[in-house]
Amino acid sequence: MDNPKKMLLQAANQLYKQKRYNDCLTLLNDNAAEFLDNETFFKIKGLALSELNEHNESVQCFVQAIKLNPLDPLPYVNIGNSLAKNLQFEEAEKYFNLALTVDPAYMEAIVGLGVAAFQKMDYEACERHFQQALDLSPNHVMVMTNLGNCYSVQGRYEEALTLLNKVIARDKGNSLARTNRGLIKLGKGNFESAWEDYEYRWDSGNFMANRFQELPRWSGPTPKSQNVLVWAEQGIGDEIMFGSIFNDLKDLKEKFFVECDPRLYQIFAASFPHLEFIPKGLVKNITPIQSQIPLASLGGIFRADKKRFTRPLGGFLTIGAHQLPNVTEESLAALPRPWIGVSWESYALTQNFRGRKSISAEEFSVLTSQLPGSIINLQFPNPHQHEKKSEQPIPEKVITLPGLNLKNDMAGLAALLKKLDHVVTIGNSVAHLCGAFGIRTDVLLPNVPDWRWEHTGEKSVWYESIKLRRNKLANDWSALLNQVATEIGAAR
Structure with a gap:
């Protein structure tokens, strides 16, 4: 490959790593005529398309890469990963197995089979694949984390914690391991140490984006008057559950603006008149905000141990004057x-x-x-x-x-x-x-x-x-x- 072509592919790969997927595709498509026989071109393009959930086009690119080099296991794995993202787990398994036909010890294919089995709730197969991967690479952090998650969903919490603690000892900031360990601790009622781990949820790939990062994080009550945005995350059930903390905000110096699912606006407004509620999508219209906190992070401040949980008789919500049709x-x-x-x-x-x-x-x-x-x-x-x-x-x-x-x-x-x-x-x-x-x-x-x-x-x-x-x-x-x-x- 001549140097200009190599540099162009390196630039495209860099855009992909920076998550600038559309820019990556634009660069590749503008120069496609020069790379019709280049498997790297089709691999990078396929990966970018997969990240944009263009799964059919992504698979076509990887198929073209296989035609150019059928003995490379990576495009088979890439097809499997793209199919898995599209929830086609059985089809994904076929391509992971094809990769193993080319290279029986190909780690990415073995891990792919484990992930697909997990999503199909075939935990026995999931565990078998991840153990096989660990036999090849005993200290592979990602595989240990995935196996720990497999143990956790089976209720084998101590085995899961052993693996996750091992991962965190090697990589203290491993977000997926910290998040999964936090979830186990929350389930065990160990709130004192759970919330710190749970704060890693933003980087674990399991939750939505960590928003409003241009604003300082509110870390708890202060004597200073300020406007604080409590922003919604996850589903409507979590908004209701963490709404049990809203009365703890009543006598604080801060003024709280709480983002909520529009379906909960009427209930929350009637139940917590000391707070200002904003339906999702309208946050930009509110008074200037000095600090912010994601909803579930209130738990680490106000529910740091079981003694601080309140369970009022009759609940904590009201519908006001609302009647049935x-x-x-x-x-x-x-x-x-x-x-x-x-x-x-x-x-x-x-x-x-x-x-x-x-x-x-x-x-x-x-x-x-x-x-x-x-x-x-x-x-x-x-x-x-x-x-x-x-x-x-x-x-x-x-x-x-x-x-x-x-x-x-x-x-x-x-x-x-x-x-x-x-x-x-x-x-x-x-x-x-x-x-x-x-x-x-x-x-x-x-x-x-x-x-x-x-x-x-x-x-x-x-x-x-x-x-x-x-x-x-x-x-x-x-x-x-x-x-x-x-x-x-x-x-x-």
């Missing part, structure tokens, strides 16, 4: 009691997380078919419906009331919840809403729950009215569903 109220009143609300599915962003938390409508029918009275649908419409070929199934006996938008009308949903006699839900945003309003609720948790519900116990550290019902089996909810149905029936 007349048609919803009338339809509910016509139904026999008890009125039992249910929700069975999670809409977490990743399939893996959703799969662990959710219960299929068919299996959830084990519960609903036995419950007395009227079973009221509290389930949000599925925002991931495009991933399924059929309409969202509904469990047996579940009634969807007219006139209420379960996804977008949080105040209306809360008004309905307050009229119900009981709620049974998985650990989703409905559970958080019930706890925040002090509604008696059974929350069904998988055998390995996420940190918000801790790893053990029937009581929630965040909510007084919730009873945590923990499944003992990994892939079978029937025993727990039968038990809950029997207990509710006996109580009526």
